[in-house]
Amino acid sequence: MPGNVKAKKIFDFSALKKVFEYTRPYNGRVYLSVLLSILLALVSPLRPYLIQVTVNNYIRRSVTTDHSFSELMVKMVIWITLLQIGLLILETICRFYFAYITAWLGQTVVKDLRTTVYRKVLGLNLSQFDKTPIGTLTTRTINDIEAVNDIFSDGIIPIIADLLSIISILAFMFYVDWKLTLICMAPFPLLIAATNLFKETVNKSFIRVRNAVASLNAFVQEHITGMQIVQAFAAEGREFEKFKKINREHRNANIHAIFAYSIFYPFVEIIIAISMGLLVWWEARQVFHVSHLYAAELSGKIISFTLFLNLLFRPLRVIADKFNVIQMGMVASERVFKVLDNQDYINTEGSYSPELMEGKIEFDHVSFAYNEDRYVLKDISFEVNSGETIALVGHTGSGKTSIISLLNRLYHIQKGQIRIDDIPIEDYRLQSLRSHIGVVLQDVFLFSGSILDNITLRNDSIPKEKIIEAAELMGMHEFIMDLPGGYDFNVMERGSTLSLGQRQLLSFIRALLYNPSILILDEATSSVDTESEILIQKAIDRLVAGRTSIVIAHRLSTIRKASKIIVLDKGEIIESGTHEELLARGGFYSKLHEMQFNKQLHGVKIRDIEV
Secondary structure, three states, X not given: OHHHHHHHOOOOHHHHHHHHHOOHHHHHHHHHHHHHHHHHHHHOOHHHHHHHHHHHHHHHHHHHOOHHHHHHHHHHHXXXXXXXXXXXXXXXXXXXXXXXXXXXXXXXXXXXXXXXXHHHHHHEOHHHHHHOOHHHHHHHHHHHHHHHHHHHHOOHHHHHHHHHHHHHHHHHHHHHOHHHHHHHOOOHHHHHHHHHHHHHHHHHHHHHHHHHXXXXXXXXXXXHHOHHHHHHOOOHHHHHHHHHHHHHHHHHHHHHHHHHHHHXXXXXXXXXXXXXXXXXXXHHHHHHHOOHHHHXXXXXXXXXXXXXXXXXXXXXXXHXXXXXXXXXXXXHHHHHHHHHOOOOEOOOOOXXXXXXXXXXXXXXXXXXXXXXXXXXXXXXXXXXXXXOEEEEEEOOOOOHHHHHHHHOOOOOOOEEEEXXXXXXXXXXXXXXXXXXXXXXXXXXXXXXXXXXXHHHOOOOOOOHHHHHHHHXXXXXXXXXXXXXXXXXXXXXXXXXXXXXXXXXXXXXXXHHHHOOOEEEEEOOOOXXXXXXXXXXXXHHHHHHXXXXXXXXXOOHHHHOOOOEEEEXXXXXXXXXXXXXXXXXXXXXXXXXXHHHHHHHHHOOOOOOOOO
16 A cells, blocks of 8 residues: 555655754754753652652651651741742743744744745746646645644654653652552553554554645645636536545545544553552552551652653653654655655756847757657757747647747757857856746736736836836726726736736736847737737737747737748648748648638638647
């Protein structure tokens, strides 16, 4: 079973070492928590021992001695009582700071680790997001990292404190009466066996719970995002049944763990009762079979051992649960570190960072595959001079979008080289490279927030005057000002309060605002009506002037002015030239043009033609 495989790796000390590397900036807190755990281990058993000393040496003797000596005994009892109050206050303060420091340490490590993970996620290649459900990455970034927090607040450091406390209590018990200690410890093998069984059972249940949580997150994230499709095809019932199945697995895993808890804790109480019974039996045996004088010390010892056993069983009762906390924290940390150890990211970055780009682009025998053995681009070579506009044409899946993704270094290429201004794109700093390339995609993504935030992408350095200027150029300023709040209008998640065309127009404003050297338009006018397209086309004419532009357009009429049209089919360039040259050639492009012309003439909807 997968769970069993994972369980064997729980105490992978290399993973534990990785977790504790995040505590290095806070080593002072770690050392203080260890010091407090040692202090608590020494202080806790002192009070039961002092009670025994008080009962045997002072309270009993004060009754059997003369009046003056009895007063001295009473004073000693008062002083010991005050000492115990002082120890109790000290223990309370230590426990408070110990709990606070371990919780603080856990939350601080979680903050740093979550920041590191999110920074890593931001740098992953897009192929990772193609293969990994968003809900799974969400689980890794939030739920799993939160489980790592428990390693500190309820795990390794508290366990060390509990173990030190157990050792200290046992040392006091053996010092007071080693025979009685062994008698009281007789049921402990049963407790150890039960604890181990409980730990393994709950650990397997928790692994099931974590897997179910990841499945729930992925399912809910995906289906809420695609709710329009679910409802449009009346699939609510089927999807709800799938959700119920995943949710049922989550419940069953939790109930399995709850069942183990409901058996273990009563069993611990039985073990405590047996130890208490053995304590009374042994002491009574001593009184009746050894000496009646022994009864004089009986009350003090019984009281102290009763308190010792309560102190001893308190950490033993929860230590198995804390081991499970560590186990689940380690399972979670393994998953988190798999994200951090993922090598599928842009790991080669140059230092070249020009203030301006001329915009010359060269693809030199470029081949690319999303999966290593299935190439979607095959030996692609073309050149775009600075200021030129080229168009990419082809059926769906011909490789048009892949070309523009490679230009932005969103994926690694397997063969060939891409150069901008005669410099390989690997030599550019990624931020510099991408800041000089403006992209307008067919599927416009807007973040939850204001129109202003979505246009500027929260870049506070852009003055509002430039934003308004770009919006006026696109003919969107009046529309924006008519919205409640104007530029502060909240577009909601994915821009749900705006139409497809309005979202597309906002993306054009964004591209205009950043004034890129290279402009990429990927089906940029496909979601707008004819009137909006005319408006956008005028703005595009201004935008592409003096810039290198790559255009993927659904309507052939929008690319007639392109300096060159490159026709792709199955990842290969099969034709290139101007609009007139390609029509005169009577090849693939000419057929596409004829089919689209007939579509417009007769109103035929041909959905598999994309240019």
